[in-house]
Every structure is written in structure tokens, then in C-alpha cells.
Amino acid sequence: MTSTLNRPVARISIGEAITRLMPDGVPFHFTAYDGSSAGRPDSPVHLHLATERGLSYLLTAPGDLGMARAYVSGDLLLEGTHPGNPYEAMLLLQRESGFRIPSPAEALRIVRGLGWSTLKPPPPPPQEALPKWRRLLEGFRHSKGRDAEAIHHHYDVSNRFYEMVLGPSMTYTCACFPDEHATLEEAQEAKYDLVARKLGLRPGMRLLDVGSGWGGMVRHAARNYGVEVVGITLSREQAAWAQDAIKRDGLDDVAEVRYGDYREVHDTGFDAVSSIGLTEHIGIRQYPAYFGFLRDRLVPGGRLLNHCITRPDNTSTDTGAFIDRYVFPDGELTGSGRIITEMQNLGLEVRHEENLREHYALTLKGWCENLRANWDECVREVGEGTAKVWGLYMAGSRLSFERNEIQLHQVLAVKPDADGNAHFPLRPTWLS
Numbered sequence: 001m002t003s004t005l006n007r008p009v010a011r012i013s014i015g016e017a018i019t020r021l022m023p024d025g026v027p028f029h030f031t032a033y034d035g036s037s038a039g040r041p042d043s044p045v046h047l048h049l050a051t052e053r054g055l056s057y058l059l060t061a062p063g064d065l066g067m068a069r070a071y072v073s074g075d076l077l078l079e080g081t082h083p084g085n086p087y088e089a090m091l092l093l094q095r096e097s098g099f100r101i102p103s104p105a106e107a108l109r110i111v112r113g114l115g116w117s118t119l120k121p122p123p124p125p126p127q128e129a130l131p132k133w134r135r136l137l138e139g140f141r142h143s144k145g146r147d148a149e150a151i152h153h154h155y156d157v158s159n160r161f162y163e164m165v166l167g168p169s170m171t172y173t174c175a176c177f178p179d180e181h182a183t184l185e186e187a188q189e190a191k192y193d194l195v196a197r198k199l200g201l202r203p204g205m206r207l208l209d210v211g212s213g214w215g216g217m218v219r220h221a222a223r224n225y226g227v228e229v230v231g232i233t234l235s236r237e238q239a240a241w242a243q244d245a246i247k248r249d250g251l252d253d254v255a256e257v258r259y260g261d262y263r264e265v266h267d268t269g270f271d272a273v274s275s276i277g278l279t280e281h282i283g284i285r286q287y288p289a290y291f292g293f294l295r296d297r298l299v300p301g302g303r304l305l306n307h308c309i310t311r312p313d314n315t316s317t318d319t320g321a322f323i324d325r326y327v328f329p330d331g332e333l334t335g336s337g338r339i340i341t342e343m344q345n346l347g348l349e350v351r352h353e354e355n356l357r358e359h360y361a362l363t364l365k366g367w368c369e370n371l372r373a374n375w376d377e378c379v380r381e382v383g384e385g386t387a388k389v390w391g392l393y394m395a396g397s398r399l400s401f402e403r404n405e406i407q408l409h410q411v412l413a414v415k416p417d418a419d420g421n422a423h424f425p426l427r428p429t430w431l432s
Contacts, residue, residue: 012113084372211278215242300417
């Protein structure tokens with residue numbers, strides 16, 4: 001009997017393989033280095049597979065990881081859209097792409113037709129972060145050392161790059177748009193003010209801002225509410241930039257941003273704690289320790305505001321292969337219900353929660369527009385591959401917020417005193 005593997009191979013083109021995998025039609029224009037094509041030539045979206053290495057990326061890491069590897073490395077070209085803001089192309093691909101998973105026998109025929117050499121995995125692009133110690137030491141997720149490395153990968157790219165993408169506010173978290181005509185800067189200012197009002201900040205209070213980034217909340221609270229503020233960030237570049245900004249604003253007598261892990265803050269007696277965009281990084285199993293640590297920094301009656309990306313349900317979910325390896329290593333998301341439960345289990349009284357997912361979609365739209373407008377300088381600063389990663393992830397994240405695949409929740413809690421009194425107003429000012 002002749003082995004199936006030894007039979008003559010019926011070669012197929014890459015375009016034919018794409019057509020087999022999309023039996024309902026290819027809604028975009030596809031071309032490949034072997035001269036084949038598929039789909040609609042009049043489509044505004046044109047995908048061109050330029051190299052055999054790109055094909056190997058797609059075959060050896062099916063799904064978003066293989067696509068990202070080929071795209072970031074320049075082997076898969078997305079034409080008809082700007083790499084700084086590929087939103088429209090991604091919208092079409094998500095809405096209309098009907099890839100189906102082939103049967104094992106059909107997958108074997110396709111791979112044999114394309115050539116066995118395409119199954120040799122190429123080295124991933126340099127922008128991908130999966131060091132050996134992460135694979136070998138999975139049980140040490142969210143140790144101080146591993147968290148520091150994960151934060152360094154994302155936030156220490158380049159302060160100049162972030163200035164061009166984020167704008168003057170240097171704020172890398174969801175803004176709060178007072179209306180649809182507000183600018184990104186106005187919306188970021190409104191977000192900080194919303195947090196300050198929810199925390200009930202007043203002159204003479206002490207605020208701890210964990211995950212303080214470039215110090216936006218720190219400076220807003222000190223400048224506009226007369227509070228003393230301590231910020232903490234695991235990014236050395238963020239801390240240096242924030243301290244310079246604090247000095248420029250003349251706030252260094254009442255505000256500081258420290259470089260370090262939030263677990264290294266030993267100060268207590270804070271009237272309020274803000275955690276804006278940090279919970280995504282700490283790990284869901286760390287929630288009890290995290291919220292317990294923040295609770296213990298508060299005076300009785302002190303308030304805690306947690307602002308983070310969430311899921312529409314309360315399952316524990318990793319962020320996906322592309323986000324984990326290219327954007328936020330070790331990131332984990334869950335629903336607001338899980339966050340509220342963990343706070344309540346620690347004796348914190350939850351007083352308010354709010355979903356701002358539409359606001360994050362608008363925030364990402366603004367960041368993509370900034371990246372596109374400053375594309376050439378961004379590429380000079382960090383390289384084309386890294387700039388393409390940011391365009392891809394921000395446009396894709398915008399889609400995810402619009403489609404309610406992810407959300408953004410603010411949860412406000414109070415540390416009751418010994419008598420159970422939360423010292424909370426009957427009508428909070430931010431609801432007036």
C-alpha cells in the first residue's frame with residue numbers, strides 16, 4: 001500500500017487556499033507573492049502576502065498571533081489604509097471575514113499543496129515578548145520582578161513616542177467625554193476631575209495614586225484640589241517624566257511620583273486612593289491582596305476608586321496571544337462583578353460603579369488619529385514594526401469596546417469606621 005504522504009502532491013496556489021477556507025466568499029482583495037489572488041479586486045481593503053516567511057507565520061500560528069507576526073514583520077501588507085489607524089480595514093475584516101476551521105483531512109491537503117516547508121516556524125519579530133523565563137516560571141506570575149519586566153516592555157518604549165500618541169495630557173487611560181464634540185485633552189481633564197469628585201477630594205487631604213503613569217492624576221489633584229499626593233509607577237521612564245512635570249508645574253512641595261512597585265508603599269493614613277489602569281496588570285488571583293493592601297493605606301471613611309478595563313462577564317480571561325505577547329504581557333481581565341465581590345469580601349463598602357466603555361472607544365479613536373498624524377516621527381522614534389503594533393492594537397481595541405467585547409468600569413468603595421459608618425454623603429456631588 002502506498003503511503004498518503006508519498007503520493008504525488010497536487011500543488012495549490014495561496015489564493016486557492018484562501019478561497020477554500022472562506023467558502024462564503026473573500027470580502028477583501030487578496031494577492032500573494034506566488035502571483036495568485038482571491039476576493040474582490042474592487043474592495044477598499046487589499047491584503048498582500050509578500051513572502052513565504054509570512055505564509056509560514058500564518059500557518060504555524062493560526063489566528064491573530066500569526067497575522068500579527070506577518071503584519072509587524074512586513075510580510076503581510078494591509079494596503080488601502082494607514083498603519084497608524086487601520087480601523088476601517090479591521091472593521092471590514094471583523095464584520096465580513098468568514099474563515100472556517102478546516103477538517104484535519106482538508107487541512108492536510110492544503111498544507112501539502114502549499115508545501116511542507118511552510119510549516120517551519122520562523123523566528124518571531126523582535127517586538128514580540130515571550131522570554132524563556134516567562135514560559136518556565138509560569139507559577140511566578142505577578143512576582144515583583146516579573147511585573148516590572150512586563151511593565152517595562154510596554155511603558156518604557158519611549159516618552160517621546162507617547163507624547164506624540166497620547167497628546168499633551170500624557171494620559172494612557174480611558175478619558176471621559178462630556179459631549180461628542182469634546183477634544184481628547186478636554187476629556188482626559190474631565191476624567192481626572194470625575195475621579196477627584198468621586199473621591200471627595202478637599203484641601204489638606206492626602207491621596208495615593210497607584211499606577212500613576214506620567215503623573216496626570218497626581219498633578220490634577222494637587223493643582224486643582226489642594227491635596228498632598230504620592231504616586232507610584234513601575235516604569236522608570238514614566239516616573240522621571242512625571243517628576244519633571246511636577247517641578248515645571250511648581251507642585252514638588254505637595255506632589256511626587258515614585259519609581260517602584262505599589263507593594264513598596266509603606267505610608268498609611270491616606271484619605272483617598274486612586275487606581276487608574278493598574279488592575280489589568282496585577283492578576284485576578286492577586287485581587288484580595290491588592291485591594292487589601294490599598295484598604296490598609298486608608299483612614300476610616302477613606303475612599304478607593306478603581307478604574308480598569310473589564311469583561312462583560314465575570315470569567316477570568318487572559319487578554320489573547322497578540323495582546324499578551326506584543327502589548328500587555330501577563331494581562332488579565334474579568335468583570336466588574338468580580339472586582340466588586342473582592343472589595344466587599346475585604347470589608348470595603350461599594351457605593352457606586354459605572355461603565356465607560358463608549359468613552360474608551362472614543363479615547364482610542366483619538367490616539368489612533370494622533371499616531372497617524374505623527375506617523376513619520378513615531379517611526380523614526382521607535383521603528384516601523386513597533387509603530388505598527390500600536391496602530392493594530394489601538395484600532396482593534398476600539399472595535400472591541402464598540403462591540404461590547406470589553407468594557408471600562410469605575411468602582412468606588414469606602415473603608416467604614418469601627419461602627420460601620422462610611423461617612424458618605426446622601427447626594428454625591430458628581431451625581432448633581
